[in-house]
Each structure stands twice: as C-alpha cells, then as structure tokens.
Amino acid sequence: MNEIIESVKNLSIGFNSQKGKQISILRNVSTNIKKGETVGIVGESGSGKSTLALAMMGYIKQGLFPLKGECLFKSEDLLKMSSRQLEKIRGRKIAMIPQNAGQALTPNLKIGYQIDEALKLHTDLNKTERDKKISELLNKVRLPSPETMAFRYPHELSGGQQQRVAVAMALAGKPDLLLLDEPTTGLDVTTQAHVLELLRFIAKDTGTSMIYVSHDLGAIAQVSDRIVVMYAGEIVLEGPARKILKEPIHPYTYGLLKSIPKLSLAGLPASMPGSQPQPGSINEGCSFYDRCNLANDNCKKNSPDLEHIKELDTNVRCFNYKELLNQNNNLQTSITKKSNNSEANEVLKLKDVSISYAKQKFFDQLLNKISDQNPTVKDINIDIKKGETIALVGESGSGKSTILKSIAGLLKTKDGQIKFEKDRILSSDLKKRNPNDLRAIQLIFQNPDESLNPNHTVEQILSQPLKLYFNLSGDELKKNIIDLLKKVRLGEFYMSRYPRQLSGGEKQRVAVARAFAAKPDIILCDEVTSALDVSVQAAVLNLLQQLKEDLGTTYVFVSHDLAVVRAISDRVAVLYQGRLCEIGPSQNVYKFPSHPYTEVLLGAVLEPDPDIKPKLVAEDIVEEKPPEKGCSFQGRCPRKIGDICNSEVPPWQIGENGNAIRCHINIEELASLQQ
Amino acid sequence: MESNLITEDKQKNKLEKAFEILKTMASKPSGLIGLTIVLFHVVLALISPYIAPYDYKAISPNTMLLAPSAEHWFGTDSLGRDVFTRTILGGRTALTVTFFGSLIALLWGGLLGIFCGLVGGKIDDVVMRVVDAFLSIPWILAMLLIVSLLGTSTEVLIPALGFFYGKGIVRVARAATHDVIAKDFIVSARARGHSNMSIIWNEIIPNVRDAILVEGAMRWSWMLLGFSSLSFLGFGVSPPTPDWGLMISNARGLMSFAYWSVIAPIVGLSSLIIGINLTADAFAKALGIDRSTKAPV
Numbered sequence: 026m027n028e029i030i031e032s033v034k035n036l037s038i039g040f041n042s043q044k045g046k047q048i049s050i051l052r053n054v055s056t057n058i059k060k061g062e063t064v065g066i067v068g069e070s071g072s073g074k075s076t077l078a079l080a081m082m083g084y085i086k087q088g089l090f091p092l093k094g095e096c097l098f099k100s101e102d103l104l105k106m107s108s109r110q111l112e113k114i115r116g117r118k119i120a121m122i123p124q125n126a127g128q129a130l131t132p133n134l135k136i137g138y139q140i141d142e143a144l145k146l147h148t149d150l151n152k153t154e155r156d157k158k159i160s161e162l163l164n165k166v167r168l169p170s171p172e173t174m175a176f177r178y179p180h181e182l183s184g185g186q187q188q189r190v191a192v193a194m195a196l197a198g199k200p201d202l203l204l205l206d207e208p209t210t211g212l213d214v215t216t217q218a219h220v221l222e223l224l225r226f227i228a229k230d231t232g233t234s235m236i237y238v239s240h241d242l243g244a245i246a247q248v249s250d251r252i253v254v255m256y257a258g259e260i261v262l263e264g265p266a267r268k269i270l271k272e273p274i275h276p277y278t279y280g281l282l283k284s285i286p287k288l289s290l291a292g293l294p295a296s297m298p299g300s301q302p303q304p305g306s307i308n309e310g311c312s313f314y315d316r317c318n319l320a321n322d323n324c325k326k327n328s329p330d331l332e333h334i335k336e337l338d339t340n341v342r343c344f345n346y347k348e349l350l351n352q353n354n355n356l357q358t359s360i361t362k363k364s365n366n367s368e369a370n371e372v373l374k375l376k377d378v379s380i381s382y383a384k385q386k387f388f389d390q391l392l393n394k395i396s397d398q399n400p401t402v403k404d405i406n407i408d409i410k411k412g413e414t415i416a417l418v419g420e421s422g423s424g425k426s427t428i429l430k431s432i433a434g435l436l437k438t439k440d441g442q443i444k445f446e447k448d449r450i451l452s453s454d455l456k457k458r459n460p461n462d463l464r465a466i467q468l469i470f471q472n473p474d475e476s477l478n479p480n481h482t483v484e485q486i487l488s489q490p491l492k493l494y495f496n497l498s499g500d501e502l503k504k505n506i507i508d509l510l511k512k513v514r515l516g517e518f519y520m521s522r523y524p525r526q527l528s529g530g531e532k533q534r535v536a537v538a539r540a541f542a543a544k545p546d547i548i549l550c551d552e553v554t555s556a557l558d559v560s561v562q563a564a565v566l567n568l569l570q571q572l573k574e575d576l577g578t579t580y581v582f583v584s585h586d587l588a589v590v591r592a593i594s595d596r597v598a599v600l601y602q603g604r605l606c607e608i609g610p611s612q613n614v615y616k617f618p619s620h621p622y623t624e625v626l627l628g629a630v631l632e633p634d635p636d637i638k639p640k641l642v643a644e645d646i647v648e649e650k651p652p653e654k655g656c657s658f659q660g661r662c663p664r665k666i667g668d669i670c671n672s673e674v675p676p677w678q679i680g681e682n683g684n685a686i687r688c689h690i691n692i693e694e695l696a697s698l699q700q
Numbered sequence: 701m702e703s704n705l706i707t708e709d710k711q712k713n714k715l716e717k718a719f720e721i722l723k724t725m726a727s728k729p730s731g732l733i734g735l736t737i738v739l740f741h742v743v744l745a746l747i748s749p750y751i752a753p754y755d756y757k758a759i760s761p762n763t764m765l766l767a768p769s770a771e772h773w774f775g776t777d778s779l780g781r782d783v784f785t786r787t788i789l790g791g792r793t794a795l796t797v798t799f800f801g802s803l804i805a806l807l808w809g810g811l812l813g814i815f816c817g818l819v820g821g822k823i824d825d826v827v828m829r830v831v832d833a834f835l836s837i838p839w840i841l842a843m844l845l846i847v848s849l850l851g852t853s854t855e856v857l858i859p860a861l862g863f864f865y866g867k868g869i870v871r872v873a874r875a876a877t878h879d880v881i882a883k884d885f886i887v888s889a890r891a892r893g894h895s896n897m898s899i900i901w902n903e904i905i906p907n908v909r910d911a912i913l914v915e916g917a918m919r920w921s922w923m924l925l926g927f928s929s930l931s932f933l934g935f936g937v938s939p940p941t942p943d944w945g946l947m948i949s950n951a952r953g954l955m956s957f958a959y960w961s962v963i964a965p966i967v968g969l970s971s972l973i974i975g976i977n978l979t980a981d982a983f984a985k986a987l988g989i990d991r992s993t994k995a996p997v
Contacts (some may be wrong), residue, residue: 084823433891474885480906489902490892543892603966 030234031058031081031119032395036094038076038085039304048305049092049518050076052258055331057580058202063228063235065249065266067242069558070529071301072131073258078204078238080104083117098202117147120195124207126187130179136190137175140197147198156606161332162193165230167223177356183647185216189223196227203235209244213420214585216647218629218639219515220246238559242285245632246270247639254278257302257312260331264339266634274339274346276317280698283358284563286592288630290340291612292359293570293592296563298526311343319345337345357593362570372579373409373432373547374448378402380424380431380603399653400439404426409547414580416594416611419625422647424603425583432581433468434458443469464494465542471552473532475525483519483535484511507536513568530561534568541572550582554589564594587630591615599623601658602651616695620686621664656689664698723988725979731986736785737823741972745792754782757940766959767813770951771871775960777951786942787964791972794939794944797857798923804862805923806916808850812866813912814817818896831870839864840929847935857936865919872915876908910987917980921973928969944969972985 033056039049051073058064058081068074079086080096084101096103098114106114115121121127137159144155165172166189170417179187190210195203205224209217225248228235243639245252245266249592252269254262254277262275272278280297287294299316311324311342312319322343331340381400402424417425431438434441434455443451445462452458467490470476477486485508491497497505507517524532533553540548550569554562571592573580584590590597591611598608599620607620614623621643628640642663651657655671662670669689678692679685686692725731763780766772774783816824843860849857859922880886889899930936931945939946944965951961 243766435891437886455893456891460893463891466891468888468891470884470888472884476888478885478903481902485902489889489894493892495896539888562970 026597028060029057030060030099032056032097033077033081034095034097036080037092038073038080038089040089041094041407041536042305044087046305048091050089050258050304051080053094054258054260055094056253056263057067058234058236058259060201060234061228061232061246062250063225063237065239065245065252066238066255067245067252068255068556069240069301071257071303072255074238074240074255075206076254078206078236081202081205081236082115082121095261096626112435116143116200117198118200118410119202119204120198120200121204121206122188122191122195122375126191127179127184127211129189129191129248132179135176135178138391140175140190140194140397140495143194143197150621154291158197163190165196165227166190166193168193171526183216183645184212185220185645185647188212188216188220192220192223192227194676196231196233198232200233203233204212205235205237207239207241208237208405210239210241214587214631214645215420215625215629215641215643216645217244218247218641219645221631222639224248226538233326241635242270242282242559243333246635247631254281258304259342260340261342262339263331263425264337264341268337268339270633272333272337272350274337274349275343276319276339276345276349277313279349280316281560283631284560285633286563286566286586286588287359287632288588288591288615288627290359291591292361293567294359294563296567296642297560298564300530300561313343319343319346333380336386361568362574362593369411369413371408372411372446373581374442374444375405375407375409375428375576376442376444377430378405378431378443379439380427380436381439382427385429397439401651401652402431403651405603405605406442407598407605407608409544411577412573412577413537413595414593415596415598416582416583416584417586417598417600419591419600420585420626422546422602423600426551427603428600429551429581429583432547433466433484433549434463460494464490464543465546466549467543467547468549468551469536469540469553472556473529474537474556476536477532477539479524481523482520483515483522483524484529486524486535487539490539490693494543503589505542509542511671513538516657528561529557530564533557533565537565537568537572541576541578546576547581552581552584553582555586562589568658569593571632587615587626588632593642601624602648604651604657606658607681607684609680613680613682613684616682617699618680618686618692619684619699620658620688621662621690624699625661625663664690664695718857721983721986725905725982728885728982731982734975734980734982737776737971737975741791741795741968741975744788745795748788749922750794752785752789754785755759756781756785756942758782759940765954765961767958768960774964775958777947777961778954778958783961783964786947787944787968789942790944790947790965791968793854793941794924794927794969795972797854797861798920798927800858801861801865801923801927802920802943804859804911805866805919807866808862809869809910810850810873810908810916813840813870813875814877814908815896817872817874818876818900818904828874831867834864834957839926840933843926844933844935847930852938854937857927857930861923865923865926869912869915869919875910875911876911877904880904881905910984914987915977916978917983920979923978924969924973924976938975 033054036051036054037049038051039047050577054077066074066078083106085091085589091104096416100117130136140159140162141155144150144158150158159175160171163174168174168189169184182190209220212220221357237245237248237696249266252266253260254275256277261276262269263275269278273282283295284297285294297316302312309328310326311329314320314324329342329344331342333340380402381397383397403672405428417428419425427436431453432440434453440452445451451462484506488502489508491502491505506520510519513529515534536648552564572578582594590681594611595615596609597611599606599622606622607614624641628642631639643661646661648660652659655673659665659670666689675686675687675689677687678690688695709950726735758781760780763776768775772782772784774787778782782903816827843864846860847856872878886899886903889903927936928945932949936945937943947965948962955962
C-alpha cells in the first residue's frame with residue numbers, strides 16, 4: 026500500500042513570453058502518488074492543476090517546456106523519455122480519462138471497436154478473448170445491456186454513458202495509474218454522482234491509483250484519499266482528504282471552502298477578495314499575499330516553503346497557519362440575506378405558457394399556429410412578485426433556459442401568456458414589444474466571454490443600453506458609466522479595457538453592470554455563475570444580492586446548481602422535461618416532503634464534506650423528450666406507484682410548508698416515505 | 701474639451717493599433733518581403749511619371765527591338781518604345797483599377813454577406829441562390845460582354861471587376877457573420893431591442909471586419925491577375941496606355957528573339973501579385989495573433 030508509483034520532484038514548467046521572458050506555470054512542485062491511492066488535485070482555473078496532471082503522464086502542452094525537476098514513474102523520468110518509450114507506458118501503465126468524452130470518442134466508430142483498439146494496443150489477447158473482455162469492461166462500468174452497447178455509436182449514448190465508455194477504454198490496458206481531468210464537469214448533477222460512485226468503486230475494486238483533477242471540491246471530496254491544493258502554480262496545501270476539508274490550515278483553502286454554497290446553509294457564502302495572480306506577475310513574497318487576511322509584512326517579502334506538520338500529516342505553505350488551527354468551526358457560516366416581504370405586487374405572471382421547438386408545417390404556417398401536441402415546455406404557471414428572486418432549477422433539457430428566453434421575447438410561446446405589470450400581456454414577438462418593456466427586462470448570460478463583444482471596450486459595452494434607452498451622450502453618458510462601474514465595484518480605469526484584458530469575474534461584473542444600465546425591473550440570470558471559479562462565484566452572488574437589496578430588482582435565476590440556488594433565491598421552481606414539478610419558498614423546497622425529482626436532485630448534490638455521501642435514488646437515464654401523457658418524471662421516478670403515473674397528469678398538492686408539489690402520491694404519505 | 705481629448709486619444713489608439721499590426725506583419729521574413737514589394741510598387745506607381753526617362757508612346761522605327769543597353773535598360777519593343785518606361789508606368793492603371801475595384805467588392809460583398817447572415821430565412825435563401833447563379837457563370841465571359849457593350853474605360857472596369865470579385869466575399873462575410881451571431885452578445889443586443897442596422901454596425905462589423913479585410917486583400921491579387929488577363933485578351937485598357945497585360949500580349953510573338961520586351965512586364969506583374977499575397981497572409985496572421993491567441997502576458 027505504501028509503495029510509491031509516481032513521484033514528482035521539484036517540477037517547474039514554463040514558457041517564453043513574447044518579450045522573451047521565462048515565465049513559469051508550475052513552480053517547484055513535489056508530490057508522491059502511492060499505490061492504490063486516489064489523489065485529488067484541486068485549484069481554480071489557471072492554478073496549474075492540469076499542467077501538473079499532464080506532466081505526470083509525460084505530456085507537456087505545446088509551447089510549454091520543463092524548466093527543472095523530474096516526474097518519476099517507477100523511478101524512470103517520464104520527461105526524459107522518447108516518444109517511443111512513452112508509448113509503451115501510456116495506456117498500459119498510465120491511462121487518462123478526458124473531460125469531455127463526447128469529444129474524445131471518434132464519432133464514426135462503434136464504441137466496441139474503439140475499446141477493441143485499446144485492447145489490441147495494450148494486451149496480447151486474441152479476437153474472442155478481446156470480445157469477451159469488451160463486454161466485461163462495459164459491464165464493469167455499469168453500462169446497460171453491454172452486448173448491444175458495443176455496437177452503438179458515441180452519439181447514441183448520453184453524456185454519462187460516454188464518460189463510462191471512456192473509463193472502460195482507460196481500464197482496457199489495466200493501468201497502474203489513472204489520470205482523470207475534470208471527468209464529471211460537463212455532466213448533470215445526478216449523472217455526475219453516478220460516475221463518481223463508479224470511479225470510487227473501480228479504485229477499490231482494481232486497486233488502481235488515481236489522480237483526480239477538478240475545480241470542484243464537492244467532487245474531489247467524494248473520491249479522494251488525499252488532496253493537493255494548487256494556487257498560482259504552487260502546492261499550497263497537501264494532506265489527507267478529511268483533514269483538508271474539515272480543518273483546512275491554509276488561508277486559501279479555508280476561503281475556498283467558505284465560498285462554496287452548501288445545501289445545509291441558507292444565506293450567501295463568503296467571498297474571497299481579488300483574483301489569482303497571472304503567471305509571470307508573481308513577485309517575491311507569498312503568491313496569496315494580496316487576498317489573504319492573515320498576511321503580514323513577512324508574507325510580503327518572503328515566500329513561505331512547504332512545511333510538513335507531522336501530527337496532521339499535512340504539508341502547508343503558510344507562515345501563519347497556526348492561526349487557522351482553531352478557527353475551523355467557523356466553516357459552517359454564511360452571510361444572511363434580507364428576504365423580501367411576500368406581500369409585494371406581482372410583476373410578472375406566466376400563465377399556461379407552452380413553448381415548442383417543433384418546425385411549423387406548411388398549413389400551420391399559413392394559419393400562424395403551432396400544432397405540437399407535446400411541446401418542449403408545457404403549462405408553466407408562475408407568478409413572480411416584485412423584488413423576489415425566483416430560481417428555476419433542473420438538469421439540462423428541463424426547459425429552464427427556454428422559459429427565460431421566451432420571457433425575454435427571444436422565443437415565441439406556443440400557448441399561454443406572459444403578463445407584465447398589472448396584467449398587461451407582453452407580445453411573444455420581440456419586435457412588437459414597446460421599448461419600455463424591453464428596457465424593463467434584461468438578461469445576464471452564463472458565459473461573459475460570449476456575452477461581451479470582444480472588440481468593444483467596457484465603455485462601449487456599457488454605453489449601448491444607456492444610449493438606446495436614455496439617449497445619453499457626452500459627459501452625462503460617461504458619468505453614468507462610471508456610476509455603473511462603481512456599483513459593480515470596478516474602478517473608472519476599467520472603461521478603456523477590452524473584455525480579454527479582464528478576468529472571468531470582472532467580465533461577469535461588466536455584464537451585470539450592462540444589465541443594470543437599463544434600470545430594469547426584472548433581470549433574467551441564465552446560469553450566471555456556472556462559468557466562474559467558486560471564489561469568484563461567491564463574490565458575484567453577493568454582488569447580485571446587494572444590488573437587489575439596493576435597487577429592488579426582481580431576479581429570475583436559472584441554475585442547475587441546487588446549492589447556488591439555495592444561497593440566492595427566495596423561491597424555487599423545480600422543472601423536469603419542461604414541466605413544473607415543485608414550486609415553493611426555497612427553505613421549504615429543501616425540506617421534505619418534496620417531489621420525487623427534487624428528492625433525486627437533492628440526493629445527488631456533492632458537498633465538500635467526506636461525511637455527506639450522495640444518495641443515488643434514481644437511474645441516470647437521459648430522456649430525449651417529455652412523455653406524451655401522465656407525469657413528466659414517470660420514466661425515472663423512484664417512487665412510481667403504477668399506471669396512474671403513466672396516464673394522468675398529477676394534481677398540484679400544497680404542503681403545510683407552502684410548497685406545491687405535483688405528484689400522485691398523497692403529500693403526507695410522501696413525507697413519511699422520505700423521512 | 702474633455703470629450704475632444706477622448707476622441708483624440710481613441711484615434712491615436714487606432715493609429716497605434718495599425719502601426720502595431722504593421723510591425724507584427726514585418727516581424728516575419730515573408731511578411732517583410734511582401735510589404736516591401738507592395739510598398740515598392742505603390743511608390744513606383746506614384747513617382748513613375750516623373751522619373752520615366754522616355755515618352756511612353758513615342759514610336760520610332762530606328763529603335764525597334766533593341767536589346768537592353770545603357771540607354772534602354774530593358775530594351776525596346778516592336779514599335780521602338782522604351783520597355784523600362786512602359787514597365788514602370790504599366791503598374792499604375794492596374795493598381796488603381798484593382799485597388800478601387802477591391803474596395804467596391806469589399807463594400808458590397810461584405811455588407812450583403814453580413815446582412816444575409818444576420819437576417820437569415822427567406823431573404824437569405826433567395827440572395828444566396830442568386831449569388832450562386834452568378835458564381836456559376838465564368839466571370840471572364842461576363843466581363844467580355846460588359847466590356848464590349850460599355851467600353852474599356854476605367855469607369856466601366858472598376859465597378860465591373862468590383863461586382864464580379866465581390867460575389868465570393870458575400871459568402872465569406874456571411875459565414876463569418878454566422879460564427880458571430882450565435883454568440884450571446886448578439887442575443888443580448890437583440891433582447892435589448894436594437895435595430896438590425898445598429899446590430900450590424902456595432903456588434904457584427906467589428907468582429908467580422910478582419911476576416912473580410914483579409915479576404916479583400918486576397919481578392920485584390922486575384923483581381924490584378926484578372927485585370928491583366930483582360931488586357932492580355934485586348935479587353936483591358938486601350939493602347940497606347942502602358943499596361944503589363946497588354947505589353948505581354950503584344951510581345952509574346954517575339955519572345956523567342958526579343959525576350960526583354962516580355963520579361964520586364966511579367967516580373968512586374970508576378971512580383972506585385974506575390975507581394976500582395978504574402979502581405980495578405982502576414983496580415984491575416986497578425987490579426988489572428990492579435991485577437992485570439994495572444995498570451996495574457
């Protein structure tokens with residue numbers, strides 16, 4: 026068990042900048058991987074975690090080169106090997122599972138063939154043995170009906186199944202070390218929980234060592250024995266998983282853990298100020314100095330070494346870690362948010378809204394109607410009160426973004442009405458809406474890289490809505506822009522910057538400022554934090570909450586992340602396949618009784634706590650389209666009671682907590698089942 | 701005063717940006733060579749009337765088909781005209797016609813392409829099928845028809861060439877627009893209620909400008925070749941105006957014993973085309989590096 030199979034010694038990797046300076050991305054990294062151990066490497070984007078993981082299989086991205094140090098795999102230096110020698114090791118001794126299996130699998134080859142290729146390359150089995158091995162592997166990764174699965178093409182599989190195939194391929198060569206680079210990041214919550222469970226099983230079953238790279242401490246917590254925390258190309262904390270997650274003794278890890286929204290906590294997570302330094306901009310002193318609340322003059326001048334603490338079996342790179350030793354009970358705290366009064370007026374009302382993506386037939390086009398009996402989104406009734414934050418939650422394909430788009434007027438509704446302020450019906454055609462209604466509803470998008478024009482300066486970006494809605498120009502325009510930047514806590518000097526010169530969090534702040542420039546009544550937030558790092562996510566959530574409290578804006582907040590929703594929203598609507606399952610005040614939706622789908626979602630949430638294991642109550646099947654009759658969740662429901670679920674749309678039941686659930690099971694019975 | 705300062709600052713920024721792009725282009729040997737060649741031709745075209753040693757249309761039976769010498773550096777042609785004079789003057793018409801022709805091609809092709817890409821639907825379908833239909837007609841036949849109907853003056857040649865070389869740009873601009881309009885910042889502008897014109901002007905053009913400019917630069921070199929082919933066939937500029945295509949055409953029968961009268965215009969034409977091609981390539985690379993892969997350092 027204690028045999029070390031790979032050891033990294035003083036590794037530095039860097040590149041030459043355009044100015045000819047040598048800039049390091051990894052600095053003096055040393056770590057050991059023991060046999061049978063799963064090591065989680067965690068860090069925010071740009072921390073060098075992927076570079077480290079790839080170097081561990083002897084691969085260095087183009088443009089980068091090793092500056093010093095070595096990567097010893099069974100006492101041979103991978104970085105000095107020829108590509109021939111590496112070929113013998115990769116796949117057979119060290120295998121990798123990529124982030125996006127959908128892209129890693131060849132789209133025009135059947136998956137059985139692709140696994141066979143890996144087997145041919147890495148084993149000496151003959152054809153019949155290989156065939157047997159393929160179904161054995163497919164069985165091992167728990168794919169349904171492995172016999173027929175081998176004859177399918179990658180696109181016929183869901184994201185989770187593709188990831189399982191990638192795992193099967195990686196296992197084909199019986200590797201000693203498995204490298205996983207964000208293997209569950211693109212997957213839905215329930216699928217993610219299943220894949221992690223599978224990985225844990227495989228690690229135990231085969232005794233393979235694993236290196237699990239992720240930005241998600243929740244996922245890392247579920248699989249890792251040991252955790253390595255990276256910051257700005259350095260290891261800042263390394264130790265047993267439980268110790269790191271429960272008693273983090275490095276201020277960065279501490280802050281990171283605090284900035285993750287948790288299901289068990291209402292209120293907003295605390296954010297960390299600042300952002301990670303860019304490679305090359307690190308001067309002397311501790312790289313975390315700017316953001317650290319324990320920092321003193323010593324930290325500014327001297328860079329701390331990785332110090333080994335025997336009693337905790339932990340390595341830490343901090344002068345002042347002792348101050349954190351006794352502080353860890355504070356991890357379970359959050360910022361309480363002001364909740365609004367529920368007496369407020371309705372500002373937006375969705376009445377029987379259905380939306381269809383089906384193409385109109387010729388006659389329907391003439392009659393200008395849509396005759397889709399089974400639309401993507403059906404019968405949505407939501408009343409949104411002024412000043413509240415209502416969240417739409419669901420997995421991909423639940424129709425949450427579709428609803429948002431039709432509120433914004435970007436998608437036509439099939440049936441139903443969207444009413445705004447005192448029952449005035451908003452046209453479902455954007456061109457027919459009056460300018461004031463357009464101003465009143467603004468959108469913030471998921472990815473600020475896409476939602477900000479890369480060729481505009483921040484000033485140009487923010488002046489667009491100001492010019493369009495308020496006809497501002499000259500000094501007044503400039504003054505307004507500076508005010509907006511101040512509101513989102515950015516300085517005046519950001520005006521002349523281009524989006525590419527900003528960090529992810531800064532970009533999203535500009536996007537928030539642009540939405541607020543219109544002085545809107547309602548802001549539609551489409552997964553606004555899911556492209557951001559956790560510490561930045563917490564800051565953006567806090568900013569949104571602050572702006573709402575100051576300006577009384579209403580948010581419609583779409584997210585797949587139940588913990589984020591828990592943190593920011595007043596009310597939650599759970600959607601499955603474009604149909605509402607449950608709606609209610611957020612503190613009640615997170616309590617039982619809940620709709621079976623909410624139960625499944627809540628069970629699958631990964632908390633950064635090794636003691637809270639996800640509960641897997643439903644299969645992670647992906648349904649292509651909603652069922653034509655009956656309950657939308659009939660295909661996956663763990664509490665299905667019989668034919669009635671397939672034939673009749675369940676009624677709304679209102680629980681004593683005030684949350685409405687759409688289920689055939691009596692609400693009291695549901696409560697006792699879920700206890 | 702203050703707003704004035706801002707605009708000045710911006711203009712300076714734009715100039716600086718252009719200078720930076722030029723610098724990047726010149727930093728690679730191929731770009732430097734291309735830029736030098738193009739610059740050389742442009743300068744030559746500007747100053748050639750003042751430095752030409754002889755009259756380009758002076759015919760003399762005494763100086764027919766003289767080999768290169770100290771008096772006639774590139775020799776003389778079959779009518780006794782100085783080949784050096786005619787060569788340095790020969791680039792002027794070609795450069796002017798094709799430069800303005802490319803501009804026209806860029807303008808109409810680019811704008812139509814962007815418009816079709818943004819609007820989509822039926823308008824897009826109809827316009828693109830018309831463009832396809834035009835693409836299927838060999839341009840040289842159509843050009844010959846136009847030229848024989850309307851004459852060979854530059855006023856006819858510039859718009860005609862501009863039209864025929866703009867068809868391809870429509871497709872490029874449309875494709876580039878399609879890349880951009882899927883992005884959220886266009887959706888965002890739409891949701892705010894901006895007009896199509898405002899979206900094209902503010903959101904799309906800054907993002908497709910580079911692709912279209914590079915395409916335009918490539919078209920320029922093709923147009924130059926096309927223009928010279930027309931002249932070669934006798935449908936370009938009319939004699940006695942000096943022109944490379946025409947010179948090659950006139951001298952090709954005498955190539956075996958008076959090679960000098962054909963070599964000079966060929967070198968002029970091909971070097972300019974190669975120069976423009978290299979420049980366009982370097983331009984594309986400079987823009988590409990500047991916009992997408994620049995490291996954050």
